[in-house]
Amino acid sequence: MAEQGLLIVISGPSGAGKGTICSRMMESEPELRYSISATTRPPRKGEVDGENYFFLEREEFVSMRETGGFLEWAEVYGNFYGTPRKNVELMLNQGYDIILEIDIQGALQIKEKFPEGVFIFIEPPSLKELETRITKRGTDSKDVIARRMQEASKELKYVTEYDYVVVNDCLEVAVTRVKSIIVAEKCRPQRKRLTLTNEVMGK
Amino acid sequence: MAEQGLLIVISGPSGAGKGTICSRMMESEPELRYSISATTRPPRKGEVDGENYFFLEREEFVSMRETGGFLEWAEVYGNFYGTPRKNVELMLNQGYDIILEIDIQGALQIKEKFPEGVFIFIEPPSLKELETRITKRGTDSKDVIARRMQEASKELKYVTEYDYVVVNDCLEVAVTRVKSIIVAEKCRPQRKRLTLTNEVMGK
Numbered sequence: 001m002a003e004q005g006l007l008i009v010i011s012g013p014s015g016a017g018k019g020t021i022c023s024r025m026m027e028s029e030p031e032l033r034y035s036i037s038a039t040t041r042p043p044r045k046g047e048v049d050g051e052n053y054f055f056l057e058r059e060e061f062v063s064m065r066e067t068g069g070f071l072e073w074a075e076v077y078g079n080f081y082g083t084p085r086k087n088v089e090l091m092l093n094q095g096y097d098i099i100l101e102i103d104i105q106g107a108l109q110i111k112e113k114f115p116e117g118v119f120i121f122i123e124p125p126s127l128k129e130l131e132t133r134i135t136k137r138g139t140d141s142k143d144v145i146a147r148r149m150q151e152a153s154k155e156l157k158y159v160t161e162y163d164y165v166v167v168n169d170c171l172e173v174a175v176t177r178v179k180s181i182i183v184a185e186k187c188r189p190q191r192k193r194l195t196l197t198n199e200v201m202g203k
Numbered sequence: 204m205a206e207q208g209l210l211i212v213i214s215g216p217s218g219a220g221k222g223t224i225c226s227r228m229m230e231s232e233p234e235l236r237y238s239i240s241a242t243t244r245p246p247r248k249g250e251v252d253g254e255n256y257f258f259l260e261r262e263e264f265v266s267m268r269e270t271g272g273f274l275e276w277a278e279v280y281g282n283f284y285g286t287p288r289k290n291v292e293l294m295l296n297q298g299y300d301i302i303l304e305i306d307i308q309g310a311l312q313i314k315e316k317f318p319e320g321v322f323i324f325i326e327p328p329s330l331k332e333l334e335t336r337i338t339k340r341g342t343d344s345k346d347v348i349a350r351r352m353q354e355a356s357k358e359l360k361y362v363t364e365y366d367y368v369v370v371n372d373c374l375e376v377a378v379t380r381v382k383s384i385i386v387a388e389k390c391r392p393q394r395k396r397l398t399l400t401n402e403v404m405g406k
Contacts, residue, residue, distance in 0.1 A: 121392070123399060153403040164390040165397070177390055184387035187367040187380055189324070194368070196326060200356040 002095025003193055005033075006185055007088060007114060009100050010178070011107035012122035013152035015134040017168040021122060022101045024175045033091050035100040038070070041079035054084060072102065072109035083110065097182065104155045111161065118185050120178060121162040125169040127153070205298025206396055208236075209388055210291060210317060212303050213381070214310035215325035216355035218337040220371040224325060225304045227378045236294050238303040241267070244282035257287060275305065275312035286313065300385065307358045314364065321388050323381060324365040328372040330356070 010018050026032055038054040040061050049055045056064070061080045065073055073082030083100065091098055102110070111119055124130035130152055134145050159165050164181050168174040185191065213221050213228075229235055241257040243264050252258045259267070264283045268276055276285030286303065294301055305313070314322055327333035333355055337348050362368050367384050371377040388394065 120390075126399065127402065156400045156403045159397060159400050160392050162392060164387065165392045165395060166390055177386055180383035180386035181390060183380055183383035184367065187323075187369055187384060189363050189365060189368045192368060194362060196329065197359045197362050199330065200359045 003186075004191065005092040005094070005096045005098060006182060006191075007035075007092060007098050007100065007110075007117040008178075008182060009102060009107050009110055009117050009119045010122060011102050011104055011119065011162070012168075013104070013124065013130065013155045014148055015130050015137075015152065016122040016124045017133075017171065017174070018101045018122050020171060021166075021168065021174055021178060022099055024171065025099055025178060028175070029097075029179075031096065033096045033098045035083055035088055035098050037081055038064070038084050039079060039081045041081075054087075056080075071113050072106040074103075074106060085113075088114075104158050108158065108161060116191075118181065119162040119164070120181060121159045121165045122174070123156070123159065123165050123167045124152075125167055206389075207394065208295040208297070208299045208301060209385060209394075210238075210295060210301050210303065210313075210320040211381075211385060212305060212310050212313055212320050212322045213325060214305050214307055214322065214365070215371075216307070216327065216333065216358045217351055218333050218340075218355065219325040219327045220336075220374065220377070221304045221325050223374060224369075224371065224377055224381060225302055227374065228302055228381060231378070232300075232382075234299065236299045236301045238286055238291055238301050240284055241273070241287050242282060242284045244284075257290075259283075274316050275309040277306075277309060288316075291317075307361050311361065311364060319394075321384065322365045322367070323384060324362045324368045325377070326359070326362065326368050326370045327355075328370055 010022050012018050022034070026034055036050065036054060038056050038061065040056055040058045043049065043053070043055050047053065058080070061082065064070060064084070065082065069085055070082035071085045071088060073080060083106070088098055107119060110117060124133065127149070131145065131149055134140060134148050140148065166174050166177045213225050215221050229237055239253065239257060241259050241264065243259055243261045246252065246256070246258050250256065261283070264285065267273060267287070268285065272288055273285035274288045274291060276283060286309070291301055310322060313320055327336070330352070334348065334352055337343060337351050343351065369377050369380045
């Protein structure tokens with residue numbers, strides 16, 4: 001039987017580059033699985049159920065939530081979003097590592113329910129650089145940018161709740177660091193099947 | 204000022220390959236420093252004080268030991284050996300990472316006095332392979348080999364006291380793992396100077 005996979009939680013303020021790092025990881029590590037969220041929002045054109053999202057009816061979502069079916073959930077603009085626990089646990093038990101990109105509130109919820117996850121905070125190199133990145137996206141108004149910056153300032157305080165902090169200054173370096181963290185975490189005695197130690201202890 | 208360096212403690216049973224891994228690390232990481240032990244045994248031909256060992260008189264050693272001058276010490280065949288604390292702390296404060304190869308008793312002593320070290324247990328792939336390696340050295344009699352094997356069996360139980368366990372099956376893989384552990388440990392929030400977080404918290 002394979003060793004249990006790792007749940008790798010990639011989190012951090014909006015604009016820190018979580019998404020880009022996750023995409024790069026998925027590209028270079030074919031064994032890695034991406035956690036698929038559930039949502040009550042209707043599918044957009046081209047979106048496939050069980051691939052982009054698990055699309056649920058509101059009642060289904062609520063009932064799953066009440067029975068502890070989510071590692072985390074949130075309501076955004078009237079729609080529910082959540083990480084289904086069962087699917088994650090199934091893949092981990094099969095030995096797959098799962099990467100999960102999520103905001104800080106979500107990560108802290110997961111940490112409470114699944115502390116054996118590997119919690120990585122992606123940090124922008126500076127507040128100035130963060131503002132540049134958010135502005136460059138060109139999707140947000142000045143007001144929204146100001147609010148995102150204020151949000152980020154608050155969120156940076158949560159870095160100490162995480163197992164690791166990776167500064168996303170150079171993308172290649174950041175991705176290499178995330179990969180090293182995964183290699184290192186797989187060497188933790190509490191995660192490994194200690195065959196040899198069990199042998200000498202007659203287990 | 205540089206961030207504090209890491210004290211990387213490479214430990215494990217005799218024959219697991221600690222020494223080879225340390226040599227490879229030293230070869231490939233020029234910034235890495237090797238911790239130099241102190242000893243009361245007389246220098247052998249060609250040995251240089253402060254390079255191979257710090258050679259101390261017995262009284263000097265004992266007085267240093269009484270005043271907490273060693274991270275660990277042991278008596279072997281009537282001679283004292285120890286890891287001078289001051290020298291290690293000086294290099295760490297200058298931002299150098301230090302690698303230290305040591306047996307399990309020594310590592311556990313260091314862990315007590317310096318828990319912020321990174322404790323890596325080097326494990327042989329199997330007991331059979333360990334016996335082959337010890338036998339191949341050709342330096343030990345059958346009796347000594349049997350004793351070493353018995354010792355190793357006892358020592359393998361201590362793996363859970365370590366932060367990491369690296370199986371030394373393939374040397375290249377083992378060295379890469381040790382390197383990844385170092386990269387990962389440098390991403391720990393408690394080890395980093397959290398400039399950005401301090402900035403937003405007005406520190």
